[in-house]
Amino acid sequence: MALSLMLFYFSLIFILKDMVIFIEWELFTLNSSGVYMTILLDWMSLIFMSFVLFISSLIIYYSKEYMLGDYNLNRFIMLVFMFVLSMMLLIISPNLISILLGWDGLGLVSYCLVIYYQNIKSFNAGMLTALTNRIGDVLLLLSISWMLNYGSWNYIFYLECMKNDNIMKLISGLVILAGMTKSAQIPFSSWLPAAMAAPTPVSSLVHSSTLVTAGVYLLIRFNFCFNENFVMILLLLSTLTMLMAGFGANFEFDLKKIIALSTLSQLGFMMSILCLGNYILSFFHLLTHALFKALLFMCAGNIIHNLKDTQDIRFMGGLINQMPLTCICFNIANLSLCGLPFLSGFYSKDLIMEFMMMNYVNFFIFIMMFISVGLTAFYSLRLCYFLGFMSFNFFGYHYMSEESKIMLKSMIMLTLMVIFMGSMLSWLIFPTPYMICLSIELKLLTLLMCMIGGWMGYTYSFFNINWVSVYLKFFNWSNFLGSMWFLPYMSTYSMIYYPLIFGNKYTKVIDNGWSEYFGGQNIFFIMKKNSMIFEIFQNNYLKIYLMMFVMWLFILAMMMMMI
Incomplete structure (x- = not known):
């Protein structure tokens, strides 16, 4: 709380004096591309950090009573703390590599928090959340690989001067897609209500100032280099997201999911005004x-x-x-x-x-x-x-x-x-x-x-x-509007349904079918039959022994006659 107030005070000074502090620490240089640990302190990052710290401190204090009696309370508090640290790293980074560390940290810790209650519903929701966010991680990695052409990953230097460069257009397109996955815009919306499987203090933190706002914040930082075509597509998708979430909330009866869908609606609202050109608003x-x-x-x-x-x-x-x-x-x-x-x-x-x-x-x-x-x-x-x-x-x-x-x-x-x-x-x-x-x-x-x-x-x-x-x-209509315009069927259930059907057929035909007949089971039966025959010879029966002795004498006599 004290750190939050201090950061808010510094943000006031930065606003009044129009100050920016840029701190850079070189880690190593590889093929004339320097890898730096960079920190950007301006009024925007300071005020956002103060809000994140203020809200998270109240939520941790709130969790003291809400999670009372939980055996793993210390683990829960540490996970929330790691979550906040990841968000802090993302806020103060003007460098794509350190942004990726914070971005990935948010995705991984959110998975741990969503599956906190350890039941089937939580595991499914956590996997959906993690895999959808992994799409954004991959797109950020691709944008990092394309920024290798500029000699540095400090994107803040290149946003305006390289605005018309084709590589910067590609990078901005990848960043927009990454921001859409994290902020759950259409067609990546299905994970946001599913993440409600987490404890309520986590939902409060995730939906207010950390995970879902990370995508909007990244796009606010990148807004100077956006291509008009990308912006128009994002504007259309964000307004549709607002509409879809608004209709979905009216057909929902789960209290947390209604509030989650209202978050989705407000995220579309933030994205739409960003696309209209006013990032400060x-x-x-x-x-x-x-x-x-x-x-x-x-x-x-x-x-x-x-x-x-x-x-x-x-x-x-x-x-x-x-x-x-x-x-x-x-x-x-x-x-x-x-x-x-x-x-x-x-x-x-x-x-x-x-x-x-x-x-x-x-x-x-x-x-x-x-x-x-x-x-x-x-x-x-x-x-x-x-x-x-x-x-x-x-x-x-x-x-x-x-x-x-x-x-x-x-x-x-x-x-x-x-x-x-x-x-x-x-x-x-x-x-x-x-x-x-x-x-x-x-x-x-x-x-x-x-x-x-x-x-x-x-x-x-x-x-x-x-x-x-x-x-x-x-x-x-109620089924269509209440199920987020069938988005979960397209982005989640369809991805799972057909592989499961294929797996079932594969098991029947291959694992329990031809491969089993010509493979494991059939070899087992042949070996078993042969071993039973050999077992008869090894059971010490006198008549078998005498018969074998007679056969041996007969073979010996035949060989002697041949000589």
Whole structure:
């Protein structure tokens, strides 16, 4: 916590004085290509590090009570610590090799954390997470091999001067793909909800400021060299990711998966504004999102903890009476996610929407962005209703208690940050305000979409509109929208299904078929039959001995006659 405050203080000095510190340490030189350990300290890396340290310190403090009674608590804390260190290495690296170390560290430690509970579901989710992230690792390795042409892996020197070089275009394309895998954009989205198999404190850390934001942060650093064609494709995919996650969250009943899909939606939001050319706005939303998303997961963890590890929101309801403080924190974070005026999410989200309206975007992107904003309010109000105001659906009230002092302290600290940090960051990052010139209709359109989305979410949940459900089921839309547009079937199940079918056929035909007939089993039977014949000769029967003796005499007599 103290280190976080110190880094935040230094970031203020760096912003005011417009300072950058570049530290370089040569490890070795190979064929005129130097390998350096490089550290880049500017306002962006310092403020991001302070946020990561602040959130992770609160989460480790929160884990002290959440993971109480766990036999491997020390191992869990060490894994979280390694996770944070990997993220730190990635943040301060302007060098692709040290970035790869942090990037790979995040992937490997996230695998260890996802499989922490050691059951089949966790193992499957961990393998899916690790293998999807390995795609990004391979693409980063390829970009490292192509940067060998420049004589150094310090990409920060070459971004603008080599922008039109074909090799730099290739490298930027590889980096964009790597960022898409880590930030779970279409078609790499299926691992993000699966990673919810990890303990809730890990989910809070992963979805706020570490693993999923690593891809966005890398693209923010590389934004100077992006090709227009790549940017247009990424803009389309990121807006589709926002839309897909928004629809998916409305058909989901797992509390952690709903919040995970909201993370996916916000990642698409950050990517889309990055593609529109404003990387500082994308970074601003990354910081505010880290605060309210960490708080959302902490509150969800407290609720799950009290409901004896039940994550289905249909079992919840009436929690406002039993857990008022947790519900207040949860609703503040949820309203900040929606973009309610003067909470931290509003300052970044509203500015992004206004910047988008001021920019030259086509009508499709315009409509997709506004529908996604409406869907955010839709699932947020649905979640608020199911948790706080619906009739209580669990076994008994005696399970409920809000005596967890340590968890509540962490949540209240983050709630204060969610309320006040948005305005403070907007004053720091944008000392000169943006000049937004829009008509009153466009100015109020974002707020109007939030209100319409919230009203639809509340109405859909409260009145339980059956005709909508019947319509969606009749046309199989609920299956399509609720399963992330069948992406898991394409990226996960299809990859597993056909090799398993092939393996089954191979086992039947080869292992248990021809190879077994002409191989292992058949040889065994022949040897067994021969050994049984020899066994008869070796059983010391007198008649066999005498018969063999007579045959030997007969052969001897024949040989004598021949002589």
